[in-house]
Amino acid sequence: MxxxxxxxxxxxxxxxxxxxxxxxxxxxxGEAQEILKKxxxxxxxxxxxxxxxxxxxxxxxxxxxxxxxKIKEDVFIRVARLxxxxxxxxxxxxxxxxxxADIQIPSVSAGNPHEVKAExxxxxxxxxxxxxxVSSAATTGAVTMFATASTGAAISGLSGAAxxxxxxxxxxxxxxxxxGGGMALGSMVLGGITFxxxxxxxxxxxxxxxxxxxxxxxxxxCEVDVxxxxxxxxxxxxxxxxxxxxxxxxxxxxxxxxxxxxxVGIESMAAENRFDPACDDHMEKLRALLLIVSSLAQIMKTPxxxxxxxxxxxxxxxxxxxxx
Amino acid sequence: MxxxxxxxxxxxxxxxxxxxxxxxxxxxxxxxxxxxxxxxAQINAECAVEIAKIEAVRSSxxxxxxxxxxERRKNFEELxxxxxxxxxxxxxxxxxxxxxxxxELAKISPLAEAKSLASLQSAMDDPNHEFQL
Numbered sequence: 001m002x003x004x005x006x007x008x009x010x011x012x013x014x015x016x017x018x019x020x021x022x023x024x025x026x027x028x029x030g031e032a033q034e035i036l037k038k039x040x041x042x043x044x045x046x047x048x049x050x051x052x053x054x055x056x057x058x059x060x061x062x063x064x065x066x067x068x069x070k071i072k073e074d075v076f077i078r079v080a081r082l083x084x085x086x087x088x089x090x091x092x093x094x095x096x097x098x099x100x101a102d103i104q105i106p107s108v109s110a111g112n113p114h115e116v117k118a119e120x121x122x123x124x125x126x127x128x129x130x131x132x133x134v135s136s137a138a139t140t141g142a143v144t145m146f147a148t149a150s151t152g153a154a155i156s157g158l159s160g161a162a163x164x165x166x167x168x169x170x171x172x173x174x175x176x177x178x179x180g181g182g183m184a185l186g187s188m189v190l191g192g193i194t195f196x197x198x199x200x201x202x203x204x205x206x207x208x209x210x211x212x213x214x215x216x217x218x219x220x221x222c223e224v225d226v227x228x229x230x231x232x233x234x235x236x237x238x239x240x241x242x243x244x245x246x247x248x249x250x251x252x253x254x255x256x257x258x259x260x261x262x263x264v265g266i267e268s269m270a271a272e273n274r275f276d277p278a279c280d281d282h283m284e285k286l287r288a289l290l291l292i293v294s295s296l297a298q299i300m301k302t303p304x305x306x307x308x309x310x311x312x313x314x315x316x317x318x319x320x321x322x323x324x
Numbered sequence: 325m326x327x328x329x330x331x332x333x334x335x336x337x338x339x340x341x342x343x344x345x346x347x348x349x350x351x352x353x354x355x356x357x358x359x360x361x362x363x364x365a366q367i368n369a370e371c372a373v374e375i376a377k378i379e380a381v382r383s384s385x386x387x388x389x390x391x392x393x394x395e396r397r398k399n400f401e402e403l404x405x406x407x408x409x410x411x412x413x414x415x416x417x418x419x420x421x422x423x424x425x426x427x428e429l430a431k432i433s434p435l436a437e438a439k440s441l442a443s444l445q446s447a448m449d450d451p452n453h454e455f456q457l
Contacts, residue, residue, distance in 0.1 A: 262411075
């Protein structure tokens with residue numbers, strides 16, 4: 001009865017080790033999946049925030065365009081009419097009015113957790129299948145080499161069905177008649193011995209794949225963290241575009257206020273036929289108005305970003321314009 | 325020794341092969357585990373450096389834009405005070421000059437300046453960059 005106990009203990013130890021490594025590997029894969037899932041979630045969350053910021057910039061650019069259009073109507077067209085009322089010709093230029101801003105946000109892949117798991121488990125099973133085939137042949141070989149059949153004949157000297165029966169009985173601690181566990185126990189021991197190295201090898205393979213999966217997940221997580229930081233930098237640039245739009249908008253408003261004050265004054269003089277081109281004071285008032293209108297026109301044409309329209313190679317902003 | 329004993333001995337070598345395979349697999353696993361842990365530590369360290377670099381640029385850009393727009397706002401405030409005064413007094417020369425300064429200042433975009441700042445920063449970070457003087 002000693003042989004099945006020894007073989008069983010070895011099998012149990014190897015099996016337990018394999019199971020513990022397999023559990024460790026599965027745990028690492030689970031952890032990797034969790035890291036990837038969280039990375040994807042935080043990336044999507046940040047991306048949505050940047051997209052909504054980009055939409056906000058688009059709206060601000062659109063509002064700036066509406067402001068430009070209003071200035072054209074309230075100042076330029078009105079001044080042209082006023083000049084015509086004074087008996088001169090005037091023409092309002094076609095201006096490029098802002099229509100919005102298209103902002104491209106590049107994507108970053110945060111990996112696919114399902115791919116990682118499927119690949120690792122498959123590799124674990126393949127390794128386990130190989131170990132199982134080797135161990136089955138080895139175990140029966142060892143028993144055949146050392147054990148004797150219940151008849152007292154060496155198993156290595158037997159062949160065919162007699163050899164198989166004697167082998168299983170030997171693994172069971174001897175035949176039932178001799179007080180052993182017989183072929184039934186032998187079958188169980190053989191099953192355990194066959195399976196245990198497979199578990200050990202499979203467990204190690206899964207544990208190794210778990211480590212690799214953790215590395216892959218860490219890599220993806222880091223890529224996402226860098227991408228998030230880049231998105232924060234892009235958001236700072238977008239905030240800068242908003243500040244610029246508001247600055248130009250404020251300048252247009254202030255100049256418009258000055259212009260309207262002048263227009264109202266000259267319009268009332270023109271309406272009462274009091275405007276006299278020979279009067280220095282009247283002409284100074286008209287010249288002041290035209291200086292303001294000229295400044296307004298120049299600011300209307302001022303690029304939002306820079307002369308070449310780009311801010312930074314990392315961000316692709318296209319300021320949409322329409323003729324008005 | 326009979327021929328069947330040789331066969332048994334050959335199968336005994338398979339038992340050694342099992343032990344050998346398990347030992348080899350264990351060794352391989354230990355090597356993989358150590359290598360992967362080293363890779364993860366390296367990835368985390370490189371990531372921290374990259375993030376710190378981007379944050380440094382982002383933060384200097386934010387400070388630059390805030391200060392720049394703030395300073396410009398104050399300058400425009402002062403210029404418009406002069407514009408209003410020159411309109412009231414009819415001082416066309418001052419009005420023309422002030423308007424010209426407003427337009428010139430408006431044309432200089434802090435975003436374009438930020439681009440130059442970012443280019444300078446990347447040149448400073450690039451060990452192979454050569455400044456043409």
